[in-house]
Amino acid sequence: MGVFPLPDLHISTIADIHALEQTAVTDLALPNSTYELLQNAAATYGDKVALRFLPKATLDEQSINLSFRQLFAGVTQTANALHQLGVDKHSVVSMLLPNLPQTHLAIWGAEAAGIFNPINPLLEVEHIAAIINEAQSKVLITLAPMQGSDLWQKAQAIKQLAPCLSHILTVNLTPSADGSQHLSDSVLDFDATIKAQPADRLISGRQFAPDDIASYFHTGGTTGTPKLAPHTHRNELVCCYQMASVVNLDAQSKCLCGLPLFHVNGVFVTGLAPWLVGSEVILATPAGYRTPALMDNFWALVERYRVSFFSCVPTILSGLLDKPSEGHDLSSLDVALCGAAPLATELMRKFERKTGIVLLEAYGQTEGTCGSTVNPKHGERRVGSVGLPLPYLKIRIVEVDAQGKWLRDCAVNEPGCVAISGPNVFSGYKQAQQNEGQWIAEGWFNTGDLGRLDEDGYLWLTGRSKDLIIRGGHNIDPQMIEEAFYQHPEVAEAVAIGKPDKRVGEVPVIFLQLQKGAGVSLDELMRHAQASIHEKAAVPKEIHLVEAMPLTAVGKIFKPQLRNQLIEKMVTDELNALLQTPFKVAVRVDKKLGQCVIVSTTAESAATVKQALADYTFCLEVNQG
Template sequence: MKIKTIQDIERLEDTPLEHRLRGLQSTYDVIRRAARESPEKPVFHFLKTGGMDEKAVDISYAFFVGRVTQTANLFHDLGVGSGDVVSYILPNLPETHYILWGAEAAGIANPVNPMLDRDHMTGIMNAARSKILVIPADRDIRQKIKHIKDHVPSLKHIIQLGNNSGADPGDDVIFYDDVIDHYADDRLDSGRVFHRDDVCSLFHTGGTTGLPKLARHSHYNEIANARMTGLAIGMTSEDISFCGLPLFHVNGAFLTGLACFMTGATVLLATAAGFRTPEVIPNFWKIVEKYRVTYFSAVPTVYSSLLRIDMGGADVSSLRVAICGAAPMPCDVIEKFEGATGLVLLEGYGMTEGAAVSSCNPLYGERRGGSVGFHLPYQQMKTVILDAEGHYLRDCKTDEIGTVVLKGPNVFSGYLQEEANRQIWVADGWFNSGDMGRQDEQGYFWLTGRTRELIIRGGHNIDPAMIENALMRHDDIMAVAAVGKPDSYAGEVPVAYVVLETGADRDISGLLEFAKNHIAERAAVPKEIYLIDDLPLTAVGKIFKPALKQDAIRRATLAALADFGPGLNISVEADKTYGTVTRVSNVPEERIRDIRNIMGQYAFHTIINDKK
């Protein structure tokens, strides 16, 4: 059925989800079924460089399921049971899929962002009590391994991709290529019987204390979301997805991974670094033409980059949909992208806690720019009013702003760290997303802000506590608060508001250098630091970040419109429909269009010359 309206979703739901998942208890079952139905069909086209003369490495579903089975048997041989954790620090390789799904078949997978510093990696693995770590043949990662080995007492084995050619004979490392073919590829040696509620993965997501939280996914969460997503965008076995987002993130792993395996589709793995590979963006349209890609998912920064690339007459008629959901997409970018390419761009909404996707604009219905569309089939989604302590008061009325809450088979059971589970559940098992939004009369959802404080830079979640905790170690800083400042390219960039100790040197460049040297994630280093006399506080003495966020929006607007001179009046204020709006007044009539084009590059709502 082609989804055009919310009523189409309701008709889809007349068929029980259990019927659509018949015979599937685990992600391993999904892969086995696809291999049984189409053994010789490519599951992956792997590009090593993204160059136009490159011939992709093709991997069949038959080989894939065999390698996943062998990998699970390797982990089992090393002592991994259903409750043990295998962490991996890997780029986007076919082997990464073998490790991820092999770990879920043997125990629990824990993907780790390779761009984190060693202390952050150590914190994640200690929280997970990782038993095995899988790493690439990468010198930078190897330099972090000794520290990790010395500080993660649960770690028993390290596996490195490749063989031991040229390795240090003193290394206590198992080389994947040297051992993997010793294991059976047609059965799980463990004899494991899967249950849908078995925990199968721990994906890390932004926390509130500087250390990422680990979201527990069950096999049912992941296979349900894969099927639900496939229904929402009409996936079939003929699809070829382009995977350019990282496989340590749910978008890459599930939307352009497991959802494809669910329908027997093919994945184009676009180099180890995905969209970060220098050749991928310039060659994107030619790659689409060559491999007949049908859909891809990307963050707003990628779409902005693609707009700068001449399509060069490439035949992209195979592409039926482009998806964006990791961060708010400016309406102007959506319009320009669709106008330049003739493609359908679907804006959606998802989170790690919901196993990737929770809502999406209808592919065959009206797409409303700025909206994140309808809830997925079989998942419930609504907005509610909570009291100051986060307790449920009532459901929101139509178009009334409230907290977005989720419930359904894709929604996780909670974080591994129990302290992180406080106040995440609203009455009757609804998950508090931490996002604010409204639902209109036709069922479309619109996000208006966040109650949680995460900064989303180019689709990458940044915990402001990571910035604040690092800067507070500086002797001259009395208080600090970090927020996201709107950015036309990255969506948001982190900035920090700092109160200095009395008599301290007002050396912003020195503070920025300190931040660079002490913050674990490069993406979290603040782009700017603003020195202020006092942080805004609530009546009970807590930092009032909405005021700082409004200031950051105002600064971004002033910078964007700097060439228009000092005569403009710019204000930022709360709004009952959009959450926050920027008002630009005193604009000459002949300059309104120019300002509208510039402000259209930002995700926040701007009103020009409004007579209130």
Template sequence: MSSIIKQVDIEQLEAEGLPDNLANSSYELIQRGAAINPNAPALTFFLNGNNHRNTDTWTYQQLLGQITQCANFFHELGANKDTVIAFILPNLPETHFVIWGGQASGIIAAINPLLETEAISDLLDTANAEILVTLAPFPGTDLWPKVQPALAKLPKLKHLVLVNLADRVQGLKKPIAKLLAKREEWRLHGLAGIAAALPSNIKTHYLQSGLARQPSDHLLSQRIIDPQDYSSYFCTGGTTGLPKIAMRKHCNEVANVWSSAQFLGDGIGPGKNVFCGLPLFHVNAVQVTGLLPFSNGAHVILGSPQGYRGEGVVSNFWDIVEHHRVHFFSGVPTLYAALMQIPTGKHDISSLEFGLCGAAPMPKEVFKNFQERTGLKILEGYGLTEGTCVSSVNPPLGERRLGSIGLRIPGQLMKAVLLDEESGAYLGDCTVDEIGALIISGPNVFAGYTVEEQNRNIWVDTGDGRKWLNTGDLGRQDAEGYFWLTGRKKELIIRGGHNIDPLTIEAPLHQHPAVEIAAAVGRPDQYAGELPVAYVQLKAQQSVTEAELMLFCQNNISERAAQPKFIRIIDAMPLTGVGKIFKPTLKKMEMISVITEQLQDAGIDLRDISINDEKLRGTVIRISLVDSSAQAQAKEILGHYSMTIEFN
């Protein structure tokens, strides 16, 4: 395990400098991991959580071979270092082959398979994708019917590579699965099949047959990957409207793996089993439960195409841990809240060493109860796509401070600074425990967004010659170097770790003839973290019901996660002195609504509630009950929410 315990350990590592023998690319990282023990298990996959003992496993030699074959296949299709290879896939072994093979041949672009057709088309077009890998038609899947209509809008796309789910079916059922896949294709497109349903500029291929004819022991391109070559594009900051795609380089991914390993070290090395349940279109799954363990010779267990959402995965999680001897997994607060409802029973989960939690603050009650029940160490951390993945984490061997996002990773600087509210100009560094904008600088920080206008005002000039990224989050650093988030990006709603741009909701609502102003905010939720809620101010002399607006949203918002849970019509929108919508007021209204409803449902009478913004702790809610003896019950109920609550 790493020796990082305190901030001074990080500074000592940095004084020694980055190792001279850092890999040049993600491909080289995986080569090094495979060299530790080529015959060790590298990747195991199961299709269903209820049948998780039925698995396929690849050794490191086999995994590297498949990745190399994939790179050679893309090279055969004409890919070079500047070719964008997009994938829209669930969590499959093939997804890993495509990600790392794609990075060895070109630039991989990850697209969320839960998006609707219009959003998929926008992202592929903005990324300038020339090759697309996605699922072939298969009964019970809805991906192909969403992707196929988008293809007509993509004149730059040259090749469509299809992954057949029937290839993942084992034994005697495989021929039947292949027949069902072909019948689904005929049902959708007739006997002429998929090729007849595509634009003339797109050629169709199947991944399995494409890999089968490629060598697995060398790159046909003979490419020498430069650390400054682009490796991947990941979507960030909302997924509809004008796409926002972060461009990362091989040196970014290599640096982030090295830095993260200094904390996690031997915890994700040879002999360790890492469970991946987060989606592989997200950087956490790709880096923390992908490239990091692969580069260190650990064993990744990929649990179902839908990850944690897959059938039987959460309900059988402790059996999965026991059977596969899982040592580490990464999740979001909603996962830990769900696992709290699953008794560990007689399962032997002693293999578990720690779990990483990010994406949103962990409710304190969930944190404490989970650790008490399982004995598992939860490492709260912080990261963003623009920082490759991990920026800070609580040290496994050091003090883990509840509510803190931990110490910054080695090699990446991070601090809270004061910025001018109007211009965003740097005014100075914050003092200890002073709240400011969190900025980061280092080799893990991305190159920028694909659309140049989105790069305005994201960099902060502190005068020290370094390139600092404004994360958009507010926080403070205490005297021992631990960081604490006190506010998130002004606009994003985070639903179960899924980032929702409020414009996704607001833009369609503004198109309704009765709507004057619309504002979307997050409503606290004990399972999802936040749920989107829309506030609407109507035009004069106009009338519409909340139910009618809800139906309008369902018909006009393509992103399912962005569908508002509630729509509230109000007389006047709260505004700032310069006429901007003041969303903190709306968010506080939702906090009060949640608390009031929860206590009323429990038969607890509320005397008074107030919300104040404090310097060190951010938003603090104070509650007074009619019957003070009900405090313990109220604390238990409200402890599942990521809110700071005190009782008078």
């Protein structure tokens, strides 16, 4: 019996999920808060290891361990320290940290005292400050000054741009001998500050309700107006129940976390969900999968620590394919989960053939707390689909009008917009204006993804509406093109995007990252495309080779950067052939106008520029100077 007694689940079909749902969510006896979950875990598992931290992911290092009792005590102390700094249930605590034991204390301590707001440390200062101002955060938790990190410099600049911040707590990875608590009136040492607090109770006396806001997660990309998705404690707890259930975690499971703890996958799938049932979490280095040693030693670490579960994104699978797994005992490894971006079926097949591991493709979004669907561990894994809905999560495929309003529900296997509803789905963005056009009906969120539900309830994604390549009114799914190139043995990564075209609106092009030592020519790759892509309109017009794909901090390929680079070069080449005067081209993504090209040139050339670029569908801005 674990902290939370999961039923003996062997979900194989949609009927199994429906049978499970006969028990109402309110009858699951989930805790009222994430704090109470950790409290129950500490009471049940005591000195069992809850969190094992690997600072360097080397094979000879000693891990830093926290038991369930120590973890809960640290969370309690963190909550009490934040309370002393003026944080109440309506206050926001922002976090700008790599993956550390203190990061988990900050996350769950912030949710116990107020509202947690994680921020991607790789964002620019202005964007971070905009998130903090939108959240109206009182406290920022970040790193103290240290070599190799610019977070302290960012925090100082952010403080000038975010007057709502009253205090900064700094995690010092190279502490001084005295461990001084007071660095200034507004800057405090994290470890010393929480150490001074009681560990056996919340001094606030807070009583939690499941509908209390637990967190604000930033979503919607790395540019534009910050979009904050509030999660309630119920949202997060149901999400943890769903993920632990479908992966069959228990007190013997050992879950490796290599994804960042500012992202929902790292926080819940390989964070709180394991602790719901008493599993051990192995936190692998501050930078996770971005640490070369973790990737190099991955299979040896699985063997040494008897890892049974890990979660990743497709780019991680590609990287692990280059790392020899032969000779390592991987018998502990039960299952791996891949999500956050579409998984090419050929990449999945290559990975399973190489490692023998059962790989489950999943799908989700921050607005659904984390997960929405997963291929069943015990049932048919339909390669190419993202699986069955998680327990208690409902999916509809709908047709909407230009304003996002519901027109009709789609038939079985008919593609349309994917809408979700359930106890893990949020109630709307913090900013009311961000909710316009996002809800097809009460409680039904339009994900912005396109897909279809087959006759057995499996969801098949067909792309994001904004990623579709529209050629002369013909919709082309970029994933279809990418799949064809992944079948080529010398292709490591493939990204298809639409290149603006005056005649047909867009034509498909492909960006390829080749395997190390590949010797294939562009002509050979084009012949492969022509033989493999049966839809003539989808055969790419151009092939671009890149040394490495641009990635988000979570490890997803960042398509907007490739698209912007492509358009900038295209426009530059076209204007070079026309203009004798100097000019400069920049590309940005505008939320209302989409792709926007800005050309700065002389007054005498402005009219020529406008005429030359008038037939493209992108927004054009010509500046004279």
